[in-house]
Amino acid sequence: MPVTIHDVAQRAQVSASTVSRALSASHLVRGTTRERVLAAARELGYQPNPAARSLITGRTGNIGIVVPDLNNPFYTGVLRGVQSRARQGGYAVFFADGEEDPVAEEALVRAMSRQVDGVVVCAPFASDAQLRSLAGLTSLTLLNRRLRDIPAALMDSAGGMRQIVDHLAALGHRRCAYLNGPNNAWSNRERRRGLRAAASRARMAVVEFGPFEPKFEGGVQAADLALADGVTAIIAYNDLMALGVLSRLADRGVAVPQEMSVVGFDNLLYAAVCAPPLTTVAMPMEAGGRAAVDLLLSGIDGTGDGAGPHRELPTNLIVRATTAAARSRSARPHVDNRRPAAGHAASGPTAAAVHRPSGGRSAALPE
Amino acid sequence: MPVTIHDVAQRAQVSASTVSRALSASHLVRGTTRERVLAAARELGYQPNPAARSLITGRTGNIGIVVPDLNNPFYTGVLRGVQSRARQGGYAVFFADGEEDPVAEEALVRAMSRQVDGVVVCAPFASDAQLRSLAGLTSLTLLNRRLRDIPAALMDSAGGMRQIVDHLAALGHRRCAYLNGPNNAWSNRERRRGLRAAASRARMAVVEFGPFEPKFEGGVQAADLALADGVTAIIAYNDLMALGVLSRLADRGVAVPQEMSVVGFDNLLYAAVCAPPLTTVAMPMEAGGRAAVDLLLSGIDGTGDGAGPHRELPTNLIVRATTAAARSRSARPHVDNRRPAAGHAASGPTAAAVHRPSGGRSAALPE
């Protein structure tokens, strides 16, 4: 049977209200009394009952986070950032894994909404309408998703793409492949947008493939398609796919980076330790998590600092060992099987769409 | 201003208690009344206030989990299992990352204790006393940690080691290295124990190194030591270290598995996709998380099924491409630098201790 505020009051010879004040609004109570109360509380090991407190104050001291997939190290990085910042601010965190299902995500937020003061939502697949409806239930902050009037921490994917393109262009690459992640994911649209813009400026041709599952297997699948096209560099939607590409290229006897350059996105731990170490764009995962919490709490505490509700975090290219000067077009000793026919490949989910520097947009991949 | 039970009562033309009953103990209320109440609740979008409910019932409907390091994919696997099972049981989950600091871990559990019905604790470094003291605050279930009277989900590390030893022995390996993880981690002690027992039975010599940081870098560091000793196989405390070993061996020009076999532990995603794919022991991470929650809830709901409080989950060896028949001792073309002197190496944290089949225990690594 836990100790209550009355036990403390009795031991300190004061009323419960005085104990309450001594604990939360200490300036309203005389110094000596406060000492006495605090001592009593310590001796008894008193811990306020959060339910009772929350019942009257209307605040819970908790925040929530929902992520689409805990197996993806990207989100565990975000989770770390969220948790550490929340703890600093005295908040505990509720956690839920939506398992990439938008309806589960919505249900989870709904379930949480009564016991948190706000929630950080990583929901690349949820619809705008869903998100807005959730915003009616509790304070929301989005991660990597831009929605008018809803605060969000954004990572500058487009800027990362620009850095990739500049890097590859400087190495003499004129024609690159982009392996799309899920078409309905904000990050993929953002990366593709940044890529098209940068490629157009750099007069680099981009051949698009996909969408693919943003995992190792997706990369394996994609590698063959890119190889058949004759590009000199492959830009993957994320590191997991890039790892799949590397694996497949190794199997096919294509030397990286001599015969093919490969770039990923995210800078997961494994990008640094695979062989050869992967050139990739570092996404500020923990910083993103922290920023999301800051935004959320500043909304909750009313300490909104007048800055707009969207905070954009910089990304930066990490050049490792999978990118090098473009090979000459003739030297491809080990590659034996090509894509069968160009016409047929234009349909279905793995169709390629050449995006020319002119800026024209392919019909196969409308945005 | 959220809708309360009274709003529903008014709309359904009943008292608040009837609403309450209709919602939680529906058999105590007439069918037609229940319908009416449920309809009213739905129309109003009523969601019970968990704080008020918990205040009177004394239960929160939440459980907590604390992990030592969210960057370790092992724990994110556990987290997934915990979350999915908790959700099935209607529980929400509080989450905290102890960041490998035992005092932080304790503080986190303490902070959680008032707003959860129990917590799953992954605390390889906390002392027994700390854990017992926490068990006084709230229901606890441990993961991979055996403590009398406290329920725990255990993974059979020792059994995994036995499988490794049998596998290597069958391949003709007579002398293997074990790279210790943290000495105070339960899993490491357990693995070492299983290894010694199995090696003794198989008449295999085991040379121990470490302890090392259970990460990629630790494996890199350890690889050189093991190489200098002339073993034909290296068993790493976990996959992260094994990956470091593979990387270092590749740098040193040692062919895996021809010249050296390598085995990991955990079966992380990356063990399957690295090159060459890693032979390792699969730890049932999600199943462990689910089992821990089952244990916890069966204690909470009083549905303890009479089974002892410790549930042991099986592990199994996944043979991939980093293990092969032992090389003959003479063929080591690429290895150039050896460990300087045997005597000196017996002190300090990276000392080696040969564990002979006799079962004698080395003084350098007391248990």
Place this chain on the structure above:
DNA sequence: TTGAAAGCGCTAACAG
């Protein structure tokens, strides 16, 4: 500066 009293929203006796 302190205490008494009145709830926050809900559930659990206890009557009817």
Place this chain on the structure above:
DNA sequence: CTGTTAGCGCTTTCAA
């Protein structure tokens, strides 16, 4: 089967 009553532990008026 349903309504009335009495709190759960805390904070917050309002008086003193």
